[in-house]
Amino acid sequence: MGAILRNPKCWLFAVCLLPLARLFVLGSGGGLGANPIEFITHSTGTWTLVGLLVTLSVTPLRRLTGRADLIRYRRMLGLFAFFYAILHFVTYLWLDQFFDFASIAKDIVKRPFITVGFAAFVLLIPLAVTSTRVMMRRLGRRWQPLHRLVYLIALLGVIHYVWLVKKDLTQPLMFGAVLVLLLAMRLPWSRNALHAVRNRLAVAR
Template sequence: MVLKSLSTRQMSWLKGGLFMLGLAPFVRLVAAIFTDQLGANPVEFITRNTGDWTLYLLCLTLAITPLRKLTGWNWLIKLRRMTGLFAFFYVALHFTTFLWFDHAFDVAAMFKDVVKRPFITVGFAAFVLLIPLAVTSTNAMVKRLGGKRWQWLHRLIYIIVPLGVLHFWWMKAAKNNLFQPLLFAVLVGVLLGMRLLWRRKST
């Protein structure tokens, strides 16, 4: 019963803890760079690490509403914005790594690669779709857009996460390593299926 409602102080501590946890992978990555622990292929390590954490956080963002409904912990919804912004932070690092190390900030060459390779195409599409969600994450933007339009815009997450999983799947398929992508696909399928089931029951 205690978990169903938290005081302002408890919520503040919880958000602080979530912030530290969200920042931890980045701190660890920076430490690995400065201690030369990125392995034989540093670019691949950074790309994989930032991409993995993007997917972890996107799935966590998608899981917050189902978890709230199943547990009655309504305070969970207050953690969704920070989780989503950390997902955008890591996907921005992921994209920057791709643009910087793979293309030396040559935007024209980057776009040629995006068009040429389907797994990059879907990954880039997911990144672009995440930008308006991050930009409109503030309370001021919610007021400016209006609640309904804001909600419709943020339903893009239901497209973005599957695109992210597909990007990961195609990348791993080239290496015949589909175990982890399959786990992500099942998890996302369950989370989206739960939403669809609840929506049907409410109509």
């Protein structure tokens, strides 16, 4: 038991489940507001985006801190992003549309924010399926180009959110700004800057 409690992955797993636990607590106490389905849909969608952005932040943080071990948490973070994406999609499929596939197909075709959201979800599936070490070995050099789709998926997720919100765009635009920053930190000049900052911090110590 002590070994489990000392394992950072166990704590990270528990933290990643907190948004779901919050939904259960709010639901049991009638705290989901006047439109519970909308609340659940919005919450799971938000945490999907948060999960994607946190996953994308691992590499810049690793370069900035020199902590190579951070990379071992990336898979779990990515899978939790997919987990909340599934909850988001199932909420729409079941609680919102009651498995009316004709209506769902019409939504996907006619409502742009649903079109891009559905595309992002579909693109996430192969990334989740191929996230294991076995699949990494099987795919070989093809694995990395496939998983670079996460950049497109995150962008589609932000667009989905921006197009969904009709009035206050503050939160979706904040997500967009964070995504742009994380993508910029992957450019060669930015990588060099991160290494320079890390070296200065090391000297300061």
